[in-house]
Amino acid sequence: MRRLAGLLAVSVLLAGSVTGCGLDAAYKLPFDVGPGSIEPVPELEGLQITVGSKNFTEQILLGYIAEVALTAAGADIRDMTNIQGSPSARQALEVGDVDLYWEYTGTSWINFQQETEPIPDEQAQYDAVKKADAERFGIAWLDYSPVNDKYAIATTREFADKHQLKTMSDMVALLAEQPDLGSMCLESEFISRQDGLAGAERTYEFDVPDRNIKTFGVGAIYATLAAGNTCNFGEVFTTDGRILTLDLAVLEDDRKTFPQYNAAVTVRTDFLDRYPQLADVLNPVAAKLDNETILELSVEVDGDGTDPAVVARDWLVAQGFVTNPAG
Structure with missing residues (x-):
């Protein structure tokens, strides 16, 4: 408990504005993307969607995966990946600086819902946090992926x-x-x-x-x-x-202290209500991801030095979700 006060203090400071956290700049993808199994969606054509992520490799990869997929669907993407820390990323979503980002079920349950007891079952943890976030914060969760980043x-x-x-x-x-x-x-x-x-x-x-x-x-x-x-x-x-x-x-967590952390796209409920097609685009992508895939993609970034945007695109091309017009 002696260390919890620090996080709460940071959260209070963030409540005013997140523009001081590096969220005042945004960029487009550095390449073109063509449709694959993800085809242009009329309702998303030209829609500006700002995608965020936290500031570590897996999160940045997930952010770019969402960006590439939504670009193939016709959206106009603003890249706001690499936000410093969970509270900043969540605050950016709540205040509208970003429209969506991938979050983890355990993170929201413990940190944002302020629950002290994690739920051991993946589905039950997801169902509980999805319900709580919708009721308390107006945040919607798309389908959770098999990625469980504990x-x-x-x-x-x-x-x-x-x-x-x-x-x-x-x-x-x-x-x-x-x-x-x-x-x-x-x-x-x-x-x-x-x-x-x-x-x-x-x-x-x-x-x-x-x-x-x-x-x-x-x-x-x-x-x-x-x-x-x-x-x-x-x-x-x-x-x-x-x-x-x-x-x-x-080391094996033999007493199960660390909660389930299945990754899923989170988006403001009002934004998803206006554009429910977001789920049609991103849910099939989430279903294809798992721990082995993320480990392999992370090695390409951290081990081989490949640009995470390129790694994300190439994986989506390999899965048939999108195409690379440049070949």
Whole structure:
């Protein structure tokens, strides 16, 4: 609870305006897109749709996937991906700076609905958050995808093998004996979230002293953790391709502290009511996505250095959703 106040304070500051968070610039896709199974939709032709995302690889990829798909349907897309943090992205949607972005069921349930107990079943968690968001905030959820990007704690393969770590309970037992090994690289948002460190401390009945916490941007944690000289443990996302490229060992959440985080497009209810065709375009795309796909696409971005917009387009072309006029 000691860290929750920080997140709440940030949320209050965001309530006034999000224009100071990098949302005052928008760009179009850097290439043309042709129709595939997604054909031009008359109701969406020329409609300006601003698509946002949070500021990590998977989110940016998902944002571009939505942008490319909607471009094939005829919409005029404004790219507002790479927004700093969950509260900023959500606030941008609520106030109309963006029209849609992909959110995670657990994030909305814990952070925006302020619920303290996650729902273990994917469908039940989705149904609950969809109902609550519609009633309380006028936010609609399109169909959720099989992508379930859960939080996890990871370490290097070498450290895990040396200390025989397979689960978070193993980690807690090790730190009870050798607390000096408990250095953790964490993002500031994860530290304060009830579905992050605060919840894990409660579930596993341990406490991470502030002196053991090293704060990094989410993108820097993976490389810092892999280097092995700053922290022994770090926060990761289970669908992040850097887990594969850096050969990190993800600890099993054996007490199930981290909620379900199925990704789905969120959109203001009034906007979806005016343009229900958005669901017809994006729901089939969501159904084709899964954890393995996102891992592979993330590796193309983080491992190979390919532009995420290009990765998103090429995947949609491979699935037959769109075509590439340039061949």
